[in-house]
Amino acid sequence: MPSYKKDSEEYKQIIQHERIEKLYHFTDRANLDSIIEAGGLYSWADCKARHITIPKPGSSDSSRSLDRRDNLQHFVRLSLCRNHPMKYVAKNDGRIDDPVLLEIDPEVIYWEKTLYADRNATKNGAHIGGDVDDFKQIHFSSVRASNQFNLPEEEKAFYQAEVLVKNFIPLEYILNIHNFRIQLPTQSLVSEIPHISEPPQIHEQPQHSQPTHQRPYRGQETRDTPTQSIDQPDQPIPTSRNTEEKVHIQPVRITTPPRFEHLLNSQARTPQKMKWWKIVIPILAVVLLVLSLIFSDEIKVLGYRCGANLGNATAQFELARYYDEGTQNYFEAVHWYRLAAEQGNADAQFYLGACYDYGLGVPQNHYEAVNWYRLAAEQGNNKAMCNLGVCYEYGKGGLTKDEVKAVEWYRKAAEAGDATAMCNLGNCYEYGKGGLTKDETKAVEWYQKAAEAGNETAMYNLGLCYEYGKGGLTKDETQAAEWYQKAAEAGNAQGMNNLGNFYEYGKGGLTKDEAKAVEWYRKAAEAGNARGMWNLGRAYIGGEGGLTRDEAKAVEWYQKAVEKGDNYAMNSLGVCYEYGLVGLTKDEAKAVEWYRKAAKAGNATAMYSLGICYEYGKGGLTKDETKAVEWYRKAAEAGNSYAAGRLQKLGENHP
Numbered sequence: 001m002p003s004y005k006k007d008s009e010e011y012k013q014i015i016q017h018e019r020i021e022k023l024y025h026f027t028d029r030a031n032l033d034s035i036i037e038a039g040g041l042y043s044w045a046d047c048k049a050r051h052i053t054i055p056k057p058g059s060s061d062s063s064r065s066l067d068r069r070d071n072l073q074h075f076v077r078l079s080l081c082r083n084h085p086m087k088y089v090a091k092n093d094g095r096i097d098d099p100v101l102l103e104i105d106p107e108v109i110y111w112e113k114t115l116y117a118d119r120n121a122t123k124n125g126a127h128i129g130g131d132v133d134d135f136k137q138i139h140f141s142s143v144r145a146s147n148q149f150n151l152p153e154e155e156k157a158f159y160q161a162e163v164l165v166k167n168f169i170p171l172e173y174i175l176n177i178h179n180f181r182i183q184l185p186t187q188s189l190v191s192e193i194p195h196i197s198e199p200p201q202i203h204e205q206p207q208h209s210q211p212t213h214q215r216p217y218r219g220q221e222t223r224d225t226p227t228q229s230i231d232q233p234d235q236p237i238p239t240s241r242n243t244e245e246k247v248h249i250q251p252v253r254i255t256t257p258p259r260f261e262h263l264l265n266s267q268a269r270t271p272q273k274m275k276w277w278k279i280v281i282p283i284l285a286v287v288l289l290v291l292s293l294i295f296s297d298e299i300k301v302l303g304y305r306c307g308a309n310l311g312n313a314t315a316q317f318e319l320a321r322y323y324d325e326g327t328q329n330y331f332e333a334v335h336w337y338r339l340a341a342e343q344g345n346a347d348a349q350f351y352l353g354a355c356y357d358y359g360l361g362v363p364q365n366h367y368e369a370v371n372w373y374r375l376a377a378e379q380g381n382n383k384a385m386c387n388l389g390v391c392y393e394y395g396k397g398g399l400t401k402d403e404v405k406a407v408e409w410y411r412k413a414a415e416a417g418d419a420t421a422m423c424n425l426g427n428c429y430e431y432g433k434g435g436l437t438k439d440e441t442k443a444v445e446w447y448q449k450a451a452e453a454g455n456e457t458a459m460y461n462l463g464l465c466y467e468y469g470k471g472g473l474t475k476d477e478t479q480a481a482e483w484y485q486k487a488a489e490a491g492n493a494q495g496m497n498n499l500g501n502f503y504e505y506g507k508g509g510l511t512k513d514e515a516k517a518v519e520w521y522r523k524a525a526e527a528g529n530a531r532g533m534w535n536l537g538r539a540y541i542g543g544e545g546g547l548t549r550d551e552a553k554a555v556e557w558y559q560k561a562v563e564k565g566d567n568y569a570m571n572s573l574g575v576c577y578e579y580g581l582v583g584l585t586k587d588e589a590k591a592v593e594w595y596r597k598a599a600k601a602g603n604a605t606a607m608y609s610l611g612i613c614y615e616y617g618k619g620g621l622t623k624d625e626t627k628a629v630e631w632y633r634k635a636a637e638a639g640n641s642y643a644a645g646r647l648q649k650l651g652e653n654h655p
Contacts, residue, residue: 011110023078023104028056028096040170045073066122075164080143105173113166316340330361349376350384370397385413386421407434422450444471456490481508496524497532518545530566551582570598571606592619604638
């Protein structure tokens with residue numbers, strides 16, 4: 001499921017103001033079957049990696065070399081104009097014979113990893129970036145021209161502005177794919193949709209962010225200080241240690257789903273004489289099912305298959321679980337989930353909803369997900385109740401965003417014993433969502449229940465509450481360390497990072513041990529935690545915890561953390577550029593650029609550094625004491641003591 005940039009609402013306003021209804025990607029008609037079979041539009045490098053055959057590639061060898069040069073080979077390049085000149089170049093060169101124009105939903109503009117270029121991205125002088133300010137650099141008046149030849153000479157290059165989408169665009173975002181009279185599959189042949197999205201960034205204690213919706217029965221979501229989770233696979237979220245930041249998750253926009261029809265119809269049947277095999281086969285199926293309880297998995301599967309083919313809903317569900325969890329053949333799993341679900345099996349309804357939610361074995365479709373979640377929830381399936389609550393909280397699947405209803409479903413699921421819903425309900429009490437009065441004590445109560453029921457996110461949340469004495473708890477770093485340990489061992493990436501922090505500084509009764517700290521930072525980083533990546537980068541710079549000092553690896557981990565939005569890593573890169581550290585060429589202009597990004601993301605140290613740059617005119621900035629004071633004040637309000645000192649020094653001119 002794609003995740004959105006933090007300021008997606010600002011993007012939406014720009015898109016509306018500039019009347020961007022579609023983006024465009026040209027290809028050859030001969031490629032459409034391959035695109036549909038693959039489940040969507042991949043970058044040429046991802047096609048190569050996944051062995052996806054493109055009969056008539058539009059890119060040339062030279063253009064691919066330029067992509068590699070600029071590290072753009074994993075991006076699907078989209079234009080804002082219909083008549084992109086490269087379409088005609090590709091046709092004239094014979095790379096494509098029958099060009100077609102794919103119309104892409106503009107929602108991809110504010111996907112988290114999307115980039116923007118104010119002209120052809122590989123041309124000299126192109127401005128490329130992933131922030132809203134970079135998006136604003138596009139000359140929208142130029143891309144609206146009927147063709148580039150009608151533009152002044154100085155504007156022609158900007159006609160080819162591009163939106164670059166990382167890795168993959170699912171079929172549902174190709175608005176006109178149905179117009180080419182090609183039969184679309186009712187079930188995706190792709191066993192797993194690539195992860196386009198990353199989870200929302202968690203930055204600071206003791207604030208907590210919102211939940212994302214994840215695949216059920218594969219762990220719970222990791223969240224920030226105390227966080228929510230749902231019964232879905234773990235997606236680690238960056239954790240912080242020192243300051244407070246807030247992030248906002250935008251609800252997923254859903255396209256109109258394909259129509260589904262129930263297969264159960266009441267039909268009159270003509271009485272017939274019972275055949276012998278109609279008696280023997282059911283008996284045999286029962287025998288096999290009994291044997292399956294005693295003997296090997298192969299016998300079990302055989303029993304399930306026999307019963308499933310005879311229409312037994314329970315056997316159909318168990319066979320689906322085998323394909324889902326055992327072989328990860330999601331196409332087959334969906335087939336059997338559907339048959340069982342249409343017979344009213346609540347568990348099958350829940351899992352079928354999850355498959356639609358994440359595009360596993362079927363094209364991703366949040367409308368269908370909500371439909372099946374609701375059917376399962378109304379039958380008392382607690383996991384479906386929890387997921388339906390998430391859909392209400394974020395307005396998914398055509399639902400109007402309604403936190404009150406979200407809380408209602410969380411409470412039903414929690415009272416029915418669902419640990420994830422308990423954690424989510426705790427989060428609602430933490431922030432006073434859904435009509436609830438903000439109550440940290442009740443939040444802690446629900447986190448405690450969820451943690452004792454095995455929810456790893458709640459374990460992490462409890463650790464935070466003990467570390468900072470929240471919810472009526474006495475500040476107790478020893479208890480915090482114990483809960484971080486439990487969370488980390490259960491696979492929570494934030495718990496891993498915080499446990500590393502405790503080992504680094506000898507907190508919570510732990511003996512100071514830099515080697516163990518690095519070990520946990522590495523585990524957190526490899527699990528996708530941005531703050532863990534930053535901490536591991538620090539360790540490489542200092543040669544800590546038994547590591548050999550390695551500046552290249554430090555920069556590599558900083559950059560990975562930056563890609564996930566970590567403001568500490570942004571600030572660190574700024575410092576490296578300002579002073580020419582860790583092998584980077586001294587470049588004060590780049591330093592200012594990184595300070596600004598980190599400051600916008602809420603980093604107090606970066607705010608202070610940006611104030612310094614304005615005060616002394618560093619990094620190409622015009623000396624501006626007023627702007628310096630503005631950033632010092634922001635930094636001081638965020639807790640930076642140095643900024644307060646600078647304000648005091650400048651107090652005569654700027655009270």
